[in-house]
Amino acid sequence: MPIKTVDLDSEITHLSILDEKGRVDEELEPDIPEEDLLDLFKTMLLVREFDERKEKLQRQGRIGTFAPVRGQEAAQLGSIYALRKTDWFVPSFRETAATIWRGMRLEDDLVYTAGYEEGIRFTKESRDLPIAVPVASQIPHGVGIAWGIQLKGADDVVLTFFGDGATSEGDFHEALNFAQVFRLPVVFLCQNNRWAISVPLHKQTHSKTLAQKGIAYGMRSLQVDGNDILAVYVATREAIERARKGKGPTFIEALTYRLSFHTTADDPTKYRPADEVKEWEKRDPLPRFQEYLIKRGHLDRDMVKNWTTAAVIEVDHAVERFERRLDGMGRDPDAIFEHAYAKNPPYVERQRREVEDWVRARREEGGGE
Amino acid sequence: MAGVTMVQALNQAMREEMARDETVLLLGEDVGVDGGIFRVSDGLLDEFGEKRVVDTPLSEVAIVGSAIGLALYGFRPIAELQFSGFSYQAFHQVEGHVSRYRKRSQGRYTVPLVIRMPYGAGVRALEHHSESREAYYAHTPGLKVVIPRSPRKAWELLKASIRDPDPVVFMEPKGLYRRGREELPKDRRKVPALDGAEIVQEGEDITVVAYGAMLYRAMEAVKTLEREDVVNAEIIDLQMIAPLDSDTVNASVQKTGRAVVIHEAPRTLGVGAEIAARITEESFLSLEAPVKRITGYDVQVPMFAREQLYLPSEERILQGMRDTLAF
Ligand SMILES: Cc1ncc(C[n+]2csc(CCOP(=O)(O)OP(=O)(O)O)c2C)c(N)n1
Ligand SMILES: [Mg+2]
Numbered sequence: 001m002p003i004k005t006v007d008l009d010s011e012i013t014h015l016s017i018l019d020e021k022g023r024v025d026e027e028l029e030p031d032i033p034e035e036d037l038l039d040l041f042k043t044m045l046l047v048r049e050f051d052e053r054k055e056k057l058q059r060q061g062r063i064g065t066f067a068p069v070r071g072q073e074a075a076q077l078g079s080i081y082a083l084r085k086t087d088w089f090v091p092s093f094r095e096t097a098a099t100i101w102r103g104m105r106l107e108d109d110l111v112y113t114a115g116y117e118e119g120i121r122f123t124k125e126s127r128d129l130p131i132a133v134p135v136a137s138q139i140p141h142g143v144g145i146a147w148g149i150q151l152k153g154a155d156d157v158v159l160t161f162f163g164d165g166a167t168s169e170g171d172f173h174e175a176l177n178f179a180q181v182f183r184l185p186v187v188f189l190c191q192n193n194r195w196a197i198s199v200p201l202h203k204q205t206h207s208k209t210l211a212q213k214g215i216a217y218g219m220r221s222l223q224v225d226g227n228d229i230l231a232v233y234v235a236t237r238e239a240i241e242r243a244r245k246g247k248g249p250t251f252i253e254a255l256t257y258r259l260s261f262h263t264t265a266d267d268p269t270k271y272r273p274a275d276e277v278k279e280w281e282k283r284d285p286l287p288r289f290q291e292y293l294i295k296r297g298h299l300d301r302d303m304v305k306n307w308t309t310a311a312v313i314e315v316d317h318a319v320e321r322f323e324r325r326l327d328g329m330g331r332d333p334d335a336i337f338e339h340a341y342a343k344n345p346p347y348v349e350r351q352r353r354e355v356e357d358w359v360r361a362r363r364e365e366g367g368g369e
Numbered sequence: 370m371a372g373v374t375m376v377q378a379l380n381q382a383m384r385e386e387m388a389r390d391e392t393v394l395l396l397g398e399d400v401g402v403d404g405g406i407f408r409v410s411d412g413l414l415d416e417f418g419e420k421r422v423v424d425t426p427l428s429e430v431a432i433v434g435s436a437i438g439l440a441l442y443g444f445r446p447i448a449e450l451q452f453s454g455f456s457y458q459a460f461h462q463v464e465g466h467v468s469r470y471r472k473r474s475q476g477r478y479t480v481p482l483v484i485r486m487p488y489g490a491g492v493r494a495l496e497h498h499s500e501s502r503e504a505y506y507a508h509t510p511g512l513k514v515v516i517p518r519s520p521r522k523a524w525e526l527l528k529a530s531i532r533d534p535d536p537v538v539f540m541e542p543k544g545l546y547r548r549g550r551e552e553l554p555k556d557r558r559k560v561p562a563l564d565g566a567e568i569v570q571e572g573e574d575i576t577v578v579a580y581g582a583m584l585y586r587a588m589e590a591v592k593t594l595e596r597e598d599v600v601n602a603e604i605i606d607l608q609m610i611a612p613l614d615s616d617t618v619n620a621s622v623q624k625t626g627r628a629v630v631i632h633e634a635p636r637t638l639g640v641g642a643e644i645a646a647r648i649t650e651e652s653f654l655s656l657e658a659p660v661k662r663i664t665g666y667d668v669q670v671p672m673f674a675r676e677q678l679y680l681p682s683e684e685r686i687l688q689g690m691r692d693t694l695a696f
Binding site: 204345 | 401427429454493494497498636669674675684685
């Protein structure tokens, strides 16, 4: 009766295709059409510009607080690109890049961030969930959707996003367990950006990897360089294909970094060494992708310049439309009472009329807000 | 400017209690190095070290659940939840255990912990950051629910909560965190035990019951009312939602004959409903008008652009008082 090592029947691989200088591993390099590569790159430029503009707008008090993407563009775009439009996208609260890729209009994001429900726009065909602020709370939803897909015998897949901090919440663990027990078509994409507000990864968990948390549930789990858009794409595509074929879920830990603040309400200089940020600036996903595209002959410096300008103009226009919409929107109370129930109970309707009367009375008095 | 803000007062209360009693410790997300996202625990890590000011991993259920264990073992933990909107992750620990260890062990074990959480609207925050759900906690027998109205009160009530033998859910009206300053008492050692409501202003014509951020609006509205209508209002700050001190309220209503209750939480089954019921039960013959509730509406708190339309405004409060007086 000796002590034996238990074979866990699993190992964790780490995938990287594009290094920090934009050099590619040609054996692993995916075959992505040039047009798509350039689209992804343009979106990266746009998201960067949009982040910066939002920060300015927030500082001016024109929008509320938000969570920037900077540094995590490759983790989001590489993975979301692998998803079909008819698949399901289940974000947390930092997935602006992925959401833009799915078709969200910048102006809607601004309207939302300015505190208006009118910024939330889903079509009937939409398979994107709204952002989920309570950390990890969306993960079981992704699992349930995948369960529905399985029950119906459809071939759709769910891609669920969350952060490193989320892996400390029960919702995460319980959801992963369900997903594997039922072998559901869901991919868990963890953006390990090394920080949960002020809490660094080493204080969040003593696990060597986050990927091994998936292994605990018997799930296929792996790590990728999250700042390498090609690696993220390859890993997610494979996971999605497996899920689509009924081979069950995958947990992907994308190693990345939050280059900016947590949200505009946060001051990272209080807890984060500047050196660490500098180190990660060198691994910025954008220049790396840019170098790759240039080396491949898809891109030249002039194009980068023009597209950067185009991104600025696109954001300018979005901001203009946003401001025009705010003007027209006023502060009528309907949005407070709509969509609370399928049909509001009578006392809620009376409350609605009460607010309407107040607003009308105020207008008649010529009072402002 | 003289005095301290509510944030500073809470900080001071924790600092003093931690210095006084070494079993007091603080745990929560971002409470240490960052000093709390609202800076309520600023400097405490430096002063008391990382064994007593603990940055935890991101899990509300483990924060509250392990605070229970610490309390069972003899510590007096202060568990900070970053927002009340994320307190539900720990709700089963609160309902299932915090509220009933005394009962479940026939008095052998108690969990004298404090669960602090910012709550309420008014700071232009994201979804889930503006709710006022004190009724969930007040509905759980065995818990005390405390809500301070001012820096001085925050200091006093937090200290009393830390010393209290029962578990306290301490809800901090974050809209008041940096609104106004007050001096703390000279003698810092004397702390009155938790004890019900406080009459903030005496009056004869109408009883105005409120707490937290709405108390200020009520006071502003009362000023206008007294100026324009020549009446006197008695203003009561509940301070504690549970146990609910309806004796103070009833004594007042038996004098004034009229009452309004103001809170930002939804109307239905809220604190106002309980107050109205207890007034009806005990002061029915004194009533000259129905008890009026001026509250948030029975829908989800809207996003921040419209949160002021959702919250009871001074105008709404004034109108409610006038309707009650004219009834
Ligand atoms: C349940 C819950 N607790 C606390 C918070 C406050 N909060 C918002 S984001 C965050 C950190 C999240 O870290 P991580 O999961 O790593 O995601 P990241 O912000 O790095 O993208 C915290 C504590 C929350 N939104 N939800
Ligand atoms: Mg993180």
